[in-house]
Amino acid sequence: MEAVKQMTNWDVEKIRKDFPVLSQTVNGQPLVYLDNGASSQVPQSVIDRTSKYLAEEHSNIHRGVHYLSQHATTAYEAAREKVKRFINAPDVKECIFVRGTTEGVNLVAFSYGRKFIGEGDEILVSQMEHHSNIIPWQMIAEEKGATIRVIPMNERGELIIDEYENMLNERTKMVAVTHVSNSLGTVNPVKEMIATAHKFGVPVCVDAAQSVPHFPVDVQDLDCDFFIFSGHKMFGPTGSGVMYGKRKWLDQMPPYQTGGGMIRTVSFEKTTFAPIPDKFEAGTPAIAAGIGLGAAIDYINAIDFEAAAAYEHELLEYATERLGDIPEVKIIGTAAEKASVLSFTIEGIHPHDIGTILDQQGIAIRAGHHCAQPVMEFYDVPATARASFAFYNTKEEVDKLADAVQKVIEVFA
Amino acid sequence: MSELSDLYQEVILEHNKNPRNFREIEDADQYADGKNPLCGDALRVYLKMDGEVVGDVAFKGSGCAISKASASMMTQAVKGKTKAEAEAIFGEFHAMVTGELDAETQENDLGKLKIFAGVLEFPARVKCASLSWHTLNAALKGEDVVSTE
Ligand SMILES: Cc1ncc(COP(=O)(O)O)c(C=O)c1O
Numbered sequence: 001m002e003a004v005k006q007m008t009n010w011d012v013e014k015i016r017k018d019f020p021v022l023s024q025t026v027n028g029q030p031l032v033y034l035d036n037g038a039s040s041q042v043p044q045s046v047i048d049r050t051s052k053y054l055a056e057e058h059s060n061i062h063r064g065v066h067y068l069s070q071h072a073t074t075a076y077e078a079a080r081e082k083v084k085r086f087i088n089a090p091d092v093k094e095c096i097f098v099r100g101t102t103e104g105v106n107l108v109a110f111s112y113g114r115k116f117i118g119e120g121d122e123i124l125v126s127q128m129e130h131h132s133n134i135i136p137w138q139m140i141a142e143e144k145g146a147t148i149r150v151i152p153m154n155e156r157g158e159l160i161i162d163e164y165e166n167m168l169n170e171r172t173k174m175v176a177v178t179h180v181s182n183s184l185g186t187v188n189p190v191k192e193m194i195a196t197a198h199k200f201g202v203p204v205c206v207d208a209a210q211s212v213p214h215f216p217v218d219v220q221d222l223d224c225d226f227f228i229f230s231g232h233k234m235f236g237p238t239g240s241g242v243m244y245g246k247r248k249w250l251d252q253m254p255p256y257q258t259g260g261g262m263i264r265t266v267s268f269e270k271t272t273f274a275p276i277p278d279k280f281e282a283g284t285p286a287i288a289a290g291i292g293l294g295a296a297i298d299y300i301n302a303i304d305f306e307a308a309a310a311y312e313h314e315l316l317e318y319a320t321e322r323l324g325d326i327p328e329v330k331i332i333g334t335a336a337e338k339a340s341v342l343s344f345t346i347e348g349i350h351p352h353d354i355g356t357i358l359d360q361q362g363i364a365i366r367a368g369h370h371c372a373q374p375v376m377e378f379y380d381v382p383a384t385a386r387a388s389f390a391f392y393n394t395k396e397e398v399d400k401l402a403d404a405v406q407k408v409i410e411v412f413a
Numbered sequence: 414m415s416e417l418s419d420l421y422q423e424v425i426l427e428h429n430k431n432p433r434n435f436r437e438i439e440d441a442d443q444y445a446d447g448k449n450p451l452c453g454d455a456l457r458v459y460l461k462m463d464g465e466v467v468g469d470v471a472f473k474g475s476g477c478a479i480s481k482a483s484a485s486m487m488t489q490a491v492k493g494k495t496k497a498e499a500e501a502i503f504g505e506f507h508a509m510v511t512g513e514l515d516a517e518t519q520e521n522d523l524g525k526l527k528i529f530a531g532v533l534e535f536p537a538r539v540k541c542a543s544l545s546w547h548t549l550n551a552a553l554k555g556e557d558v559v560s561t562e
Contacts (some may be wrong), residue, residue, distance in 0.1 A: 198453045256488075350452075350475075350478060351452075352479075353477045353479070356420070356535060356538060367452070382454070382455075383452055383453050383474075411421055411477070
């Protein structure tokens with residue numbers, strides 16, 4: 001405990017009490033949850049808010065004249081307002097609720113792409129993208145006869161910005177880049193990349209799935225055109241997520257899905273669509289999840305998020321040092337700017353075996369390609385083991401991870 | 414760690430380190446590729462038939478300890494067996510790792526392969542143990558690609 005107190009002023013034991021999942025044992029050992037990059041845990045306040053909705057307010061939104069429907073609508077729209085303030089969007093209507101990052105990127109790729117991408121055009125994506133920020137662009141490129149070009153990275157897992165700048169030209173119609181890489185932890189200089197793209201009039205779509213849980217963001221400061229994230233990676237429920245887009249694009253973009261709730265008038269000859277955000281929110285949304293996301297934002301606002309980020313960063317550095325001290329361990333992703341993620345391999349031991357043996361000691365990590373096969377290919381590994389931290393993890397847990405990794409090496413010796 | 418030692422037993426660790434029949438067969442009659450897209454495990458099983466008998470069988474590829482040890486022990490188990498016998502062992506192995514056959518109490522010809530009954534406790538790893546067997550089965554049938562998905 002002494003050691004933790006020396007770190008940034010952050011009462012991790014108090015914070016841990018907010019997350020009921022963390023107090024259980026797994027395989028007879030206290031759970032050490034280091035798979036936050038896949039899904040983070042949910043504080044009691046989010047559970048309570050979601051339950052309250054289901055117990056007392058559940059109803060369809062935007063359509064009932066009755067008490068419950070109006071109540072549900074108010075709660076859902078209040079969550080949207082929280083999203084707006086959380087990312088500092090200029091207008092709440094620019095915040096579109098989606099199921100998660102994947103749906104958000106598909107929305108942008110297909111809707112923006114149908115309108116603005118044509119034959120011979122180019123879409124830039126980076127070498128370190130999650131599959132969900134590659135495939136939708138590939139699909140629309142194929143449909144339109146456009147080309148995908150890949151922004152390269154160096155051995156440390158940093159994008160090569162000079163090359164990126166040379167790739168931009170008058171045919172470039174979109175830059176799709178991740179804010180923080182889920183497989184490497186690299187924090188990309190998106191603000192500078194956006195400024196450069198804008199010199200060419202090119203919009204930028206930022207995959208923020210791994211950034212919003214780890215540090216404060218501001219879409220106006222970044223000046224990004226699209227900014228997409230998932231609720232379940234930022235202490236909220238699955239099925240919630242946000243696609244923020246600048247109104248100047250959203251107003252021109254056609255609907256992605258169509259159906260109920262997104263129209264102005266419908267006849268068999270012609271349908272006219274509702275203004276944003278409704279235009280992009282066809283059908284009944286995940287209301288409980290959206291309200292839960294609002295509660296997760298309340299939670300983040302209630303803690304000292306800057307202190308949390310600083311603490312988490314110290315944790316990452318400590319973990320990097322502890323694992324780095326083990327000669328058999330190779331850390332994958334050593335960018336100067338990193339957040340949360342520590343990917344590694346052990347010579348001669350498959351990451352899946354590492355994952356299983358750690359699990360037996362109550363330690364949850366991810367083993368696999370992390371939906372980033374081009375990254376695995378770049379480092380010529382089939383997979384990596386990945387520990388990803390949140391502000392409720394502790395230095396003791398990092399020690400347990402390092403000891404358990406040592407044990408894996410012994411088992412296979 | 415008791416369950417763990419059930420899975421990562423000495424025998425499995427040893428086969429992982431020194432896999433048997435880990436080579437190509439240049440004049441193979443048949444080979445098949447097995448892939449587990451979830452973890453990137455990929456192996457190729459080579460078969461050389463001697464009439465109805467598996468004259469030689471070998472594998473190449475990369476994977477976790479469980480998939481490698483399983484492939485290694487698979488080659489030992491089916492070499493010299495007839496095609497029908499090999500298929501029967503595949504059937505029993507498959508039944509064991511999916512929980513349909515209790516190798517301790519029900520009659521079977523699995524012998525040393527019983528060690529893989531331990532994967533039942535690790536649902537995420539069943540595919541690792543069975544990948545080489547599905548690949549062998551494909552090769553016996555003259556198919557060339559299998560995927561566990
Ligand atoms: C960087 C990044 N982008 C996109 C996604 C996809 O998010 P979701 O599965 O919530 O749609 C993930 C989640 O794994 C991610 O880490």
